[in-house]
Amino acid sequence: MNWKLRFKMEKLKEQEINLVPEKSFGSVPINVALVFPNAYELGMTNLGFQAIYREINSxxxxxxxxxxxxxxxxxxxxxxxxxxxxxxxxxxxVSFEMDYLNMLKILDDAGIPLFASERENPIVMAGGPAITFNPEPLSPFVDFFVIGEGEEVIHEILDTFRENAGRSKSYILEKIVQIKGVYVPAFYEVRYGDKGEVKEFKATPPAPLKIKRRWVKDLDAFTTETVVITPNTEFKDMFLIELSRGCGRNCRFCMAGYCYRIPRARKLERIIERAKFAAQLGKKVGLVGAAVSDYPRIDELVKEFAKNNIKFSVSSLRADSLSKTLIEGLSSSGHKTLTIAPEAGSQRLRNVINKGITEENVLDAVKLAEIYGIKNIKLYYIIGLPTETEEDIKEMIEFLIKVREIMAEGKNKDGILTVSVNPFIPKPFTPFQWIGMEDPTSLEGKIKKLQSNLKPKGIRILYESPRISQVQAALSRGDRDIAKLLYRVHRLGGNLTALKRFEVDGKTVEYYAHREFPLDAVLPWDHIDVGLSKEYFIKEYQKAKEGRTTRRCTEDVCSVCRICAK
Known part of the structure; x- marks a missing residue:
């Protein structure tokens, strides 16, 4: 082992506080290497990664x-x-498609055969958000995938491995494929049409034709929070606690709202208990959820934090569910920036994507921030959304200038208005999954227009490269053939942008990123069952084209998608 790497890793470990208790084994344990295919500093902010680490070691x-x-x-x-x-x-x-090449690099550097068909051991599994939505681009390299949430299914996997220890990999996989929520690609055959489109999936028994997503009904049965405390991460001063999971807002561009449905919230008393534990460690509490301000008892929680002198931060907020109590609590905790996501440039376009907020909601949030001394505002937008026009971009510019003027006229005149702009990427299991991504050249033109109109007004612009987003779109919408492109690029040094130079059977990055699917097409991810029917997604797609909205999910009435009744 290289001495520089040893020194670096030993130093990282010495600086950690590991809350997983040590234990002794009566027999040889199942040894699992849990890998985050990116930097340590990023991996140690990922609660899903830490949750599975806790479960394995429990x-x-x-x-x-x-x-x-x-x-x-x-x-x-x-x-x-x-x-x-x-x-x-x-x-x-795996949380991000852009880490796919990192996975191949890690396996290769470890001296482990990349292709599952050439590997007897160790067994390689993968899970996480990117995997749940579409595992196909990695299917030749991975022995099995976990589809959905992993806290329960990881125990079933380890039980099966323990019961069949010493058997061949093929025998173990034959048992594992029978676990609900586990996808073993070797048991599935993909048939393609003349134009390279997926025509059919065939499953070999005992594999099911559809792999049903796993989800945890009772969040309080599992602890999803910081397990290893380290100063070597962006959130070094925070103890992260998952407040809720899933979202019922029905935003049509967002995978999390569909793949992590049903919305679930943890008990208030449990959150308070863990927050007090965090405070004892001298840490600020970081509340994590799809929309923290949507937590049903958020004001009660903030008041309890104030009573116990607990400082806190949040991962996300909704402009239409902000309260004075929450904003005041954030201000008292030292928050300097209020971050919200209007997403679309006009109300018409917000109706198309079913965002459910208005300009008035955003302006009210800006004014609340001023009242409670939060000086800076950060707004997230998506460009290239379906049906977007130049008029939508114009309205976006006018509104942002208005926000800047409001800030300049009040106590926040020295505050910074930051606008983060990201190209729209059509994702599997959303109502926009049939639509191709907008051309990068067109997107770059929109970004330049925003810069030329907003920078002179003192508005800071951040943006993601449309060229990089194009690669992400290709990977998120890819079939098994795109794995051949990944393998080729890996062998040539692993630069993802180099994907654009290659093709397999006429399929390129542009093909995968920009192709449009007929509504009756077999999609590359159709063998995954997230609990929502294709008919439901088609209905939402049609409503989007008409600019009609869908109301949010509520606990007392369930008539939107009917997933709660299944």
Whole structure:
């Protein structure tokens, strides 16, 4: 092992406070290397990664160690400084499509065959948001995928592995494929049409034709919070606690609102208890959820925090569910920036995407921030949304200038208005999954227009490159053939932007990113069942084209998608 890498990893470990209790084993445990295919600093902010780490180590027959991408070095685990090849199972936690090449690099650098068909051990599994939406681009490289939330299913997987220890990989996979929520690509055949489109999925028994997404009904049965405290992360002063999971807002561009439905909230008393624990550690509480301001008892929680002198921060807010109590609590906790997401440039376009907020909601939030001394405002927008026109961009510019003027006229005149602009990427399992991404050249023109009109007004513009977004769109919408492109680029050095130079059977990055599917097409991810019917998505797509909205989910009435009744 390289001494520089050893020194770096030992230093990282020394600075950690690991809240997983140590244990002794009566027999040889199942050894799992849990890998986040990006930098340590990013991985240690990921609650899903830490939650599975906790679950693996909660068992008396398994031991989980963490590994990350250290550029220029082969992968070893933090806890034991062992190579990945010495573990029984390698589990990748994948949140972003742009980490796919990192996965291949990690396996290759560890001396592990990339293709599942050429590998007997260790067994490689993968899970996480990107995997749940569409695992196909990685299917030749991974032995099995976890579709959905992993806290329950990881135990079923480890039980199955323990019961069949010593058997061949093919035998173990035959047992694992029978676990609900587990997808084993080797049991599925994809048939393509003359134009390269997916025509049919065939499943080999005992594999099910559809893989049903797993989801945790009772969040309070599991603890999803910071497990390893480290100063080497962006949130070094925070103890992260998951407040809720899922979202019922029905925003038509957002995967989380569909793939993590049903909306679920943790008990107030449990959150308060864990927040007090965090305060004892001297940490600010970071509340994590799809929309923290939507938490049913958010004002009660903030008042309890104030009573106990607990400082807190939030991962996300909705302009239409902000309260004075919440804003005052954030201000008292030292918040300097209020972040909200109008998403679309006009009310017409917000109706198309079903965002459910108005300009008045945003302006009210800006005024509340001023009242309670939060000086800076950050607004998130998406450009290239379906049906977007130049008029929508014009309205966006006019509104942002209005926000800047309001700030300049009040106590926030020295505050910074930041606008973060991201190209729209059509995602699987959303009503826009059939639509192709807008051309990068057109998107770049819109960004230049925003810059030329907003920068002179003192508005800060951040944006993601449309060219990079195009690659992300291709990977998120890809079929198994795109794996051939990934493999080729990996062998040539691993630069994702190089994907644009290659094609497989006529399929290019542009093909995957911009193609439009007929509504009756077999989609590359059709073998995944997230609990919502294709008919439901088609209905929402048609409503979007007509500019009609869908009301949000509520606990007392369920008549929108009917997933709660299943």
């Amino acid at each position: 068992r008396m027959d398994s031991l989980g160690h963490r590994a990350f991408l250290f550029k220029g070095f082969p992968p070893y685990t933090i806890e034991a400084l062992k190579p990945l090849s010495e573990y029984d199972i390698i589990g990748f936690s």
